[in-house]
Amino acid sequence: MTETLPPRTADLPAQWIPGEVEAGMYQRWVEAGYFTPEGKGDKPPFCIVIPPPNVTGSLHIGHAFEHTLIDVLVRRRRMQGYDALWLPGMDHASIAVHALVEKALAEEGTSRRELGREAFIERTWQWKAEHGGSILSQMRRLGDSVDWTRERFTMDEGANHAVLTMFKKLYDDGLIYRAERMVNWSPALRSVLSDIEVNHVEVEGELVSIRYGDGDDAIVVATTRVETMLGDTAVVVHPDDERYAHLIGTQIELPLVGRTIPILADEHVDPEFGTGAVKVTPAHDPNDFEIGRRHGLPMPTIMDESGRITGTGTEFDGMDRFEARVAVREALAAQGRIVAEKRPYLHSVGHSSRGPQEPIEPRLSLQWFVKVGPLAQAAGDAVRDGRVAVHPKEMEPRYFAWVDNMHDWCISRQLWWGHRIPVWYSPDGSEQVCLGPDEQPPAGWTQDEDVLDTWFSSGQWPFSTLGWPEQTADLDRFYPTSVLVTGYDILFFWVARMMMFGLYAMADRGPEQSIPFHTIALHGMVRDERGKKMSKSAGNTVDPIQWMDAYGTDAVRFTLARSANPGTDAPVGEAAVQASRNFGTKLWNATRFALANGADPALPLPSEPTDADAWILGRLNEVAADVDALLEDFQYAKAVEALYHFTWDELCDWYVELAKVQLRDESRADGTRAVLGHTFDVLLRLLHPVSPFLTEALWQALTGGESVVVAPWPAEAGSPVDAAAAGRVTDLQKVVTEIRRFRTEQRVPDARRVAARLGGLDGTGLGGHRGAVAALNRLDLAESPDFTPTATLEIALPGGTVHVELDTSGAIDVAAERARLGRDLTAAQKELDQADKKLGNPKFVEKAPAEVVEGIRARRATAAADIERITSRLGALPQS
RNA sequence: GGGCGCGUAGCUCAGCGGGAGAGCACUCGGCUUACACCCGAGCGGUCGCAGGUUCGAACCCUGCCGCGCCCA
Known part of the structure; x- marks a missing residue:
C-alpha cells in the first residue's frame, strides 16, 4: 500500500457522513488486495461462493440481508487469519433474460424468431453488456468483501467448459436421457418448466359435468378444463363399479369430435369421487397419461406451443385454451350435454413462477431429463451421515423431504439464451451423439435446438467457479467450500442440485472431500416492520439503496444482522434502521470522546486497575467471547445485540462517565486512557464485520493501524473477570440510580x-x-x-x-x-x-x-x- | 393429508426448568463541556386456553383454539 495512513488524531470530524466516505474506503480495500486470498501458504482456507444473483437483477432487501450475513462470516474469518475467499458472480437467468430481450424486440416490431438464433444471442450479450449486472456495483456499495479478481458468470468460458463436461459425463453414465413425458408447459414462454418452477395456487374455476353417449349407455364425466375433452381417448371406471359394469368394454362417441372411444376398467379410479367415471386425456394430464400408458391408449396432442387448440379437426382449432374452454362448454350445452355446472369451484392449478404468472399446461413433450435417483440418494446421504451439516437442524426434514422424493429433473428449455444441449443428430435423425467441449460433430449433423435449465450450470457453481474440470490450484485449495448461505425458501432450487453435482463430479476425491460445502446455513426471509411478507403486489417492499442513502450502509447492515435469527424470518422497518444509525452515531461520539481524552491502545493497561477499569475489561472479555461463539453458530442477532448492549448500556452509560472522573485524577488518567483505548480498539474490531465502514474510520483514527479489515479478530480480549470489582460497580450503579430516582x-x-x-x-x-x-x-x-x-x-x-x-x-x-x-x-x-x-x-x-x-x-x-x-x-x- | 414452525409489554421479537427482557412506541424532566440521531427517570405483561410432569413451568409432556410456511 502506497497510500498514506491517516494520522492518529483526536480531531475526528464531529459527524460521520457515510455517503462521503464509503465508496472511497471500499475502493482502497479492493486496491489493497484485502479481499483476494493469498491462495497458498499455511493460512487455513475459508471459502464461500456467492449464491449467484440473476444477471437481470438489482439489489433487493433479500440480497442485502444474505450478503450482510455472508460478509460477516467472511470478514470474521479473514480477521481470524484464514485465507478467506468470497467468490462473486452471476447466473445467466435464461428465462428472465428472454423475457426482457423479447419484450424489447416486440416493441421494435420484431421477434426472436424473425431475428434468428445467432442474432438473438448476439443481441442478448449486447443487452448484458449495457444493462446486466447492476447488482455488482450495488454489492460494492454494500461493502461485500468479495474477490473481484475471481468474478464469474455462468456463461463465461470456464463455466461453459464445466457445463459441457458435466453433461457429457452424465450422458455417458446413463444419467441423462431424452423422453416424451408429461411436462409443465408455459404457453407464454413456449417452453417447458421444471416442477419447482411451478406453484400450485387455489383458484376459483368451474367443474362441468358432461354426458357422453345417450340413453342407457350414457356416462357422465366431470372436468375443470372442458376443452381437454377434445383430446379424450377413453373413459375409465372402477372394475367393481356395478353402475358401469355393463358398459365396460363398449365404445362411446366423443361429443363434438365424433371419434369413438372405449370405456375401460381401471383400479385407480375412485368410485366415490364424482360420478365414478373419469374422462382420459393422456396428452394433457399427468394422471391420464399414466392411465393411457397402462391401457395403450392413443395420446393425441390437441394444444400447440402457445396454448391454442390444434389438430382436433373441429371448429375449435386455433382458439386459445381459455377461449376454447368457454366455446366447448357452450357447444356441449347446445347439445344438452351439460348435466351440471359447479361454479365457483375451488381447485388447485399450477402457475408459472417464471415470467407471467399464467396457468401452466400439462403437455406431452419430448424433453431431456436427469435421472436423479442415484444423485439424490448421495445428496441425502451426505447430510444423513453428517458430512454436511444443515443449520439450523430443524430444517433437515425439509431437505430430506425434497431429495428423497425427487422426480427426474427436466433440463431442456425451448429457449436460446443459455447452454445449448451438446447433442447432435444425424441427417436422417436415426443417430445421436453427445460431444464434449473440445469435440467436433460429424459434418452435416445438426445440434439439438434446446438450451439447458439455468440451474444446470448454477448447480456446478461451487466447483466450476474454482476452475473445474481443470484441476486448478483454487479447486485444490478451496474445495470443498466452507459454508453455503442461502434462504430456506430456495433450499430446493439449488442446494440440492449443488449437492448432487458436487458429490458426482468430485466423487474421485472420496466421500469427505467431494461434498460442495461443509455447512448449509439457512436464513429466513426479510419481512416488513409488521412481519408481513414483502411483495410488489402488497406494495410493502423496501429499497435497501434508499435506506443506505438515508442512513448509511453500516446502519442497514447492522439492522439486517440484528434481525437475523437462524432460519427464521427477519422483520425490518425504517424505525429499526434509524435505531441502527443512532447506534453508529453513539459509537462515533463515544470514540471521539475517547480520542479527545488521549485514549490509546498502545499504552500499557494499568497494573492496579480501578473497579471501573477491571469491570469494563472483564465485561469486554465476556462480550468478545460471547460474540465469537455466537457468530461461530450463525447467531447474528444475538451477537449484534450483545455488542449493542455492551456499547450503549455499559461502556457509554457507565464506564465513560466514570472515566471522566478518573481522567481528572493524575494518578489514574494514564490507566484510564489505556483502558479506553484498549476497549474501543477491541470493540471496533468486534463490530467491524457487521458495520465495516464506520469501524474502519474510527479504528484507524484510534490505533493508527493500516486497516481494521486485516486487524486480528479479538477472541481473547485479555482480562479475566474480577468479580469483586464488578460487584462494587453494580453497587455503585444502584446508589447512583437511587439518588437519580x-x-x-x-x-x-x-x-x-x-x-x-x-x-x-x-x-x-x-x-x-x-x-x-x-x-x-x-x-x-x-x-x-x-x-x-x-x-x-x-x-x-x-x-x-x-x-x-x-x-x-x-x-x-x-x-x-x-x-x-x-x-x-x-x-x-x-x-x-x-x-x-x-x-x-x-x-x-x-x-x-x-x-x-x-x-x-x-x-x-x-x-x-x-x-x-x-x-x-x-x-x-x-x-x- | 404429511412436515416444519409460531402464538410473551401497544408493535416487532429474544428468553425455553429456579428473581418476566430488548428495540421501537408512550409518559415526565432535561440543549449537564462525546452524543438532543442525546441524557435521566418512569408507565406497560393472569408469557393463546385447559390439563399433566416437577419441590418449582413462559420454558418439558398431552389436548384444544388461532396463525404462518413448505410438500402432496
Missing part, C-alpha cells in the same frame, strides 16, 4: 447541584467511589458542620446500607416521597411473600439445589430489611 421524583432540576453528605460508603466497599457518586449525581459533597439536610435516603446493598443526606433547599414533596416509598414497599413485600412461600415448602428446601435455596434465603433477608427500612422512613415522614 429521588431527584427526579422530588423534581430537582437536572442541572442543579445539590449539597449532600454520603454515609456508609466505606462499610459497603464503595469508599473509593465517593467522587463518582457525586459526579454522576451532580452532588456537592458537604464537609461543613452547618450542612442541614432536608431529605435523607437509605440504599440497601448486600454489604450494608448507604445513607444519603441531601439539602434540596426547601421542603421535600412529601406526597411524592410517600408514593415512591410506597411502590418500593409493595415490591419488597411481594418479594418477601414469594420467598416465604418457597421456603415454607419443605420439599423445596429438601429437593432444590443448595445454591438455589441459599439464593432465595438471601433474597428474603434483603426484602425483610427493605421493608423495615422503608416502613421506618415512611413513619418518619411529616404528616401531610
Whole structure:
C-alpha cells in the first residue's frame, strides 16, 4: 500500500457522513488486495461462493440481508487469519433474460424468431453488456468483501467448459436421457418448466359435468378444463363399479369430435369421487397419461406451443385454451350435454413462477431429463451421515423431504439464451451423439435446438467457479467450500442440485472431500416492520439503496444482522434502521470522546486497575467471547445485540462517565486512557464485520493501524473477570440510580447541584467511589458542620446500607416521597411473600439445589430489611 | 393429508426448568463541556386456553383454539 495512513488524531470530524466516505474506503480495500486470498501458504482456507444473483437483477432487501450475513462470516474469518475467499458472480437467468430481450424486440416490431438464433444471442450479450449486472456495483456499495479478481458468470468460458463436461459425463453414465413425458408447459414462454418452477395456487374455476353417449349407455364425466375433452381417448371406471359394469368394454362417441372411444376398467379410479367415471386425456394430464400408458391408449396432442387448440379437426382449432374452454362448454350445452355446472369451484392449478404468472399446461413433450435417483440418494446421504451439516437442524426434514422424493429433473428449455444441449443428430435423425467441449460433430449433423435449465450450470457453481474440470490450484485449495448461505425458501432450487453435482463430479476425491460445502446455513426471509411478507403486489417492499442513502450502509447492515435469527424470518422497518444509525452515531461520539481524552491502545493497561477499569475489561472479555461463539453458530442477532448492549448500556452509560472522573485524577488518567483505548480498539474490531465502514474510520483514527479489515479478530480480549470489582460497580450503579430516582421524583432540576453528605460508603466497599457518586449525581459533597439536610435516603446493598443526606433547599414533596416509598414497599413485600412461600415448602428446601435455596434465603433477608427500612422512613415522614 | 414452525409489554421479537427482557412506541424532566440521531427517570405483561410432569413451568409432556410456511 502506497497510500498514506491517516494520522492518529483526536480531531475526528464531529459527524460521520457515510455517503462521503464509503465508496472511497471500499475502493482502497479492493486496491489493497484485502479481499483476494493469498491462495497458498499455511493460512487455513475459508471459502464461500456467492449464491449467484440473476444477471437481470438489482439489489433487493433479500440480497442485502444474505450478503450482510455472508460478509460477516467472511470478514470474521479473514480477521481470524484464514485465507478467506468470497467468490462473486452471476447466473445467466435464461428465462428472465428472454423475457426482457423479447419484450424489447416486440416493441421494435420484431421477434426472436424473425431475428434468428445467432442474432438473438448476439443481441442478448449486447443487452448484458449495457444493462446486466447492476447488482455488482450495488454489492460494492454494500461493502461485500468479495474477490473481484475471481468474478464469474455462468456463461463465461470456464463455466461453459464445466457445463459441457458435466453433461457429457452424465450422458455417458446413463444419467441423462431424452423422453416424451408429461411436462409443465408455459404457453407464454413456449417452453417447458421444471416442477419447482411451478406453484400450485387455489383458484376459483368451474367443474362441468358432461354426458357422453345417450340413453342407457350414457356416462357422465366431470372436468375443470372442458376443452381437454377434445383430446379424450377413453373413459375409465372402477372394475367393481356395478353402475358401469355393463358398459365396460363398449365404445362411446366423443361429443363434438365424433371419434369413438372405449370405456375401460381401471383400479385407480375412485368410485366415490364424482360420478365414478373419469374422462382420459393422456396428452394433457399427468394422471391420464399414466392411465393411457397402462391401457395403450392413443395420446393425441390437441394444444400447440402457445396454448391454442390444434389438430382436433373441429371448429375449435386455433382458439386459445381459455377461449376454447368457454366455446366447448357452450357447444356441449347446445347439445344438452351439460348435466351440471359447479361454479365457483375451488381447485388447485399450477402457475408459472417464471415470467407471467399464467396457468401452466400439462403437455406431452419430448424433453431431456436427469435421472436423479442415484444423485439424490448421495445428496441425502451426505447430510444423513453428517458430512454436511444443515443449520439450523430443524430444517433437515425439509431437505430430506425434497431429495428423497425427487422426480427426474427436466433440463431442456425451448429457449436460446443459455447452454445449448451438446447433442447432435444425424441427417436422417436415426443417430445421436453427445460431444464434449473440445469435440467436433460429424459434418452435416445438426445440434439439438434446446438450451439447458439455468440451474444446470448454477448447480456446478461451487466447483466450476474454482476452475473445474481443470484441476486448478483454487479447486485444490478451496474445495470443498466452507459454508453455503442461502434462504430456506430456495433450499430446493439449488442446494440440492449443488449437492448432487458436487458429490458426482468430485466423487474421485472420496466421500469427505467431494461434498460442495461443509455447512448449509439457512436464513429466513426479510419481512416488513409488521412481519408481513414483502411483495410488489402488497406494495410493502423496501429499497435497501434508499435506506443506505438515508442512513448509511453500516446502519442497514447492522439492522439486517440484528434481525437475523437462524432460519427464521427477519422483520425490518425504517424505525429499526434509524435505531441502527443512532447506534453508529453513539459509537462515533463515544470514540471521539475517547480520542479527545488521549485514549490509546498502545499504552500499557494499568497494573492496579480501578473497579471501573477491571469491570469494563472483564465485561469486554465476556462480550468478545460471547460474540465469537455466537457468530461461530450463525447467531447474528444475538451477537449484534450483545455488542449493542455492551456499547450503549455499559461502556457509554457507565464506564465513560466514570472515566471522566478518573481522567481528572493524575494518578489514574494514564490507566484510564489505556483502558479506553484498549476497549474501543477491541470493540471496533468486534463490530467491524457487521458495520465495516464506520469501524474502519474510527479504528484507524484510534490505533493508527493500516486497516481494521486485516486487524486480528479479538477472541481473547485479555482480562479475566474480577468479580469483586464488578460487584462494587453494580453497587455503585444502584446508589447512583437511587439518588437519580429521588431527584427526579422530588423534581430537582437536572442541572442543579445539590449539597449532600454520603454515609456508609466505606462499610459497603464503595469508599473509593465517593467522587463518582457525586459526579454522576451532580452532588456537592458537604464537609461543613452547618450542612442541614432536608431529605435523607437509605440504599440497601448486600454489604450494608448507604445513607444519603441531601439539602434540596426547601421542603421535600412529601406526597411524592410517600408514593415512591410506597411502590418500593409493595415490591419488597411481594418479594418477601414469594420467598416465604418457597421456603415454607419443605420439599423445596429438601429437593432444590443448595445454591438455589441459599439464593432465595438471601433474597428474603434483603426484602425483610427493605421493608423495615422503608416502613421506618415512611413513619418518619411529616404528616401531610 | 404429511412436515416444519409460531402464538410473551401497544408493535416487532429474544428468553425455553429456579428473581418476566430488548428495540421501537408512550409518559415526565432535561440543549449537564462525546452524543438532543442525546441524557435521566418512569408507565406497560393472569408469557393463546385447559390439563399433566416437577419441590418449582413462559420454558418439558398431552389436548384444544388461532396463525404462518413448505410438500402432496
